[in-house]
Amino acid sequence: MKHFLEINQLSRGGAKHLIERAFALKHSSIQPAYPLTTVANLFYENSTRTRVSFEMAARRLSMPVINLDLQNSSESKGETLTDTIANLAAMGIAGFVIRHSEEGLPKRIAEQFDRKIHVINAGDGKHEHPTQAMLDMMTIMEQKPYVDQIKIAIVGDLRHSRVANSMQNLCKLLQVKELVLVAPSIWLPEKIHHGRTTTSLQEGIADADVVICLRVQKERLKTGEELDFARYHRDYAITANTVKYAKADAMVMHPGPINRGVELDSEVADGPQAFILKQVQNGVFMRMAILEALMQHAS
Ligand code: NCD
Numbered sequence: 001m002k003h004f005l006e007i008n009q010l011s012r013g014g015a016k017h018l019i020e021r022a023f024a025l026k027h028s029s030i031q032p033a034y035p036l037t038t039v040a041n042l043f044y045e046n047s048t049r050t051r052v053s054f055e056m057a058a059r060r061l062s063m064p065v066i067n068l069d070l071q072n073s074s075e076s077k078g079e080t081l082t083d084t085i086a087n088l089a090a091m092g093i094a095g096f097v098i099r100h101s102e103e104g105l106p107k108r109i110a111e112q113f114d115r116k117i118h119v120i121n122a123g124d125g126k127h128e129h130p131t132q133a134m135l136d137m138m139t140i141m142e143q144k145p146y147v148d149q150i151k152i153a154i155v156g157d158l159r160h161s162r163v164a165n166s167m168q169n170l171c172k173l174l175q176v177k178e179l180v181l182v183a184p185s186i187w188l189p190e191k192i193h194h195g196r197t198t199t200s201l202q203e204g205i206a207d208a209d210v211v212i213c214l215r216v217q218k219e220r221l222k223t224g225e226e227l228d229f230a231r232y233h234r235d236y237a238i239t240a241n242t243v244k245y246a247k248a249d250a251m252v253m254h255p256g257p258i259n260r261g262v263e264l265d266s267e268v269a270d271g272p273q274a275f276i277l278k279q280v281q282n283g284v285f286m287r288m289a290i291l292e293a294l295m296q297h298a299s
Contacts, residue, residue, distance in 0.1 A: 001293045003110040003119045006128045007169035015173055019138045022282065022289040031288075033062035034295050039095035040066045040088055043122065047099055049256050049280055050122050050132070054097045057287035061295075066093065085109060089116050095294065096120070103127035118294040126160050126220065132255050133166035135286040137174065139279045140210055143251055147171075151178040153205040153246070155236060156214030156263050158189045158197075159225070163255045164214060168193035180204045184236065186225055201236050201245070208246040213238050213254045213264045229262050239265040243273060251275045 001014070010018075025031065039058045043051050051067070058065045066088075070076075075084055085096060095118045098106045103125035110119040123129040137147075144150050152171060158164045158181050171179045172194035179195030181188070182204030188197050198204040205211050216232065238252060252264075252273045260266050268274060 001290075002114070002297045003106075004130060004290050004294065005107045005110060005119065005121045007130045007133055007166050007173060010173065012173050012175075015134070015137075015170065018134060018289050018293060019141060019286070021292070022134075022138050022285040023142070025288050025292075026282070026285040031060055031062075032292060034292075035062045035064070037095060037295060038064045038066060038093045039097060039291070040068060040093045041122075042068050042070070042085075042096060042098045042100075044070060044098075044100045045123065047122070049283070050099065051097075053280070053283040054120075054122065054287050054291075056284045057291055058095070060284065061288055061291055063095070063291070081105075082109070082112065085113060085117070089113060094118060095291065097122050099123045101125050118297070120290065120294070123162055126162055126165070128166045128169075129162040129255075130166045130170075131283070131287055131290060132163050133170045134290070135279055135283040136163075136167060136212065136253060136255070137170055138282045138286050139253065139275055140251065142278070142282070143275070144209055147174050147176045149177055150209040151180070151207060152176055152210040152212065153180045153182055153208040154195075154212045154214065155182040155201065155205065155238065157187045157217050157220075158183045158214065159187045160217045160220040161214050164189065164212075165193060167212065168195055171195065180208070182236070184227060184232070186227065201242060205242070205246045205250075208250055210251045210253065211238060211243070211246050213252065215255070215257060216259055216262050233262055237261075237263055237265060238268050240267045240271075243268050249273075253279055256280065 055065050097120045099122040106119050106121040181195050181197045254276050
């Protein structure tokens with residue numbers, strides 16, 4: 001694999017192999033080392049988890065990491081992103097982890113610099129966030145390995161969620177038994193990649209094995225898409241009461257950052273059914289497996 005840009009570039013076997021490799025890295029004391037490969041983190045949108053997770057993953061693989069301070073970079077002097085990348089590549093940086101508000105930008109950079117660099121999509125606008133879906137699936141399979149026998153419900157702001165897009169594609173690829181997308185009608189996805197939709201939380205998460213709760217993305221809401229948060233909480237929040245619609249051993253997940261008391265109550269977020277910090281922990285190993293797969297690509 002030369003780049004990791006979207007879930008649909010993977011075969012079923014390829015996706016399973018990456019997840020298995022992430023488990024192996026998690027449980028092994030010996031880690032491969034790539035001290036000659038430098039990775040640059042280019043985050044043009046805010047991030048805590050994903051940026052640090054990639055940094056941790058690269059460091060565990062002995063890769064030097066550069067975190068670009070984009071507020072103080074030459075792009076603030078008018079340099080184009082392409083020129084920035086060309087300069088960093090000229091210094092020998094080989095891996096570029098890119099988060100950007102423009103959909104398709106990581107792919108465009110990958111095509112433009114194909115022979116020289118490796119690109120990982122760390123979230124492009126509302127399009128995809130493929131490493132998040134992979135770490136989410138790893139976390140699910142750690143508890144429930146037979147995904148062809150489980151029901152997953154994704155609840156919340158599906159219309160603006162790149163996490164949900166990547167997860168739909170991954171559920172399709174790995175033949176998850178049932179995928180239900182739950183949202184108020186104004187936040188249902190414009191394009192459904194996989195699964196069925198419902199506006200009823202009770203019906204949507206009934207007997208679910210996994211409930212993935214999405215953040216209400218206030219910064220992405222356009223005029224006419226806003227919703228009263230108190231009403232949203234009443235009708236769609238995962239609370240100590242609503243979680244009971246799902247199976248008694250259902251996993252509750254969230255990609256973070258959580259708006260406590262909006263989409264998810266603290267009682268559940270900090271309770272025994274929550275796997276949110278497990279997602280964060282697994283993310284480092286999943287990203288190691290992805291970085292390693294890129295390094296093994298003969299360029
Ligand atoms: C997500 C993102 O930025 O797409 N967060 C993350 O990467 N863990 C989801 C979100 O912002 O709600």
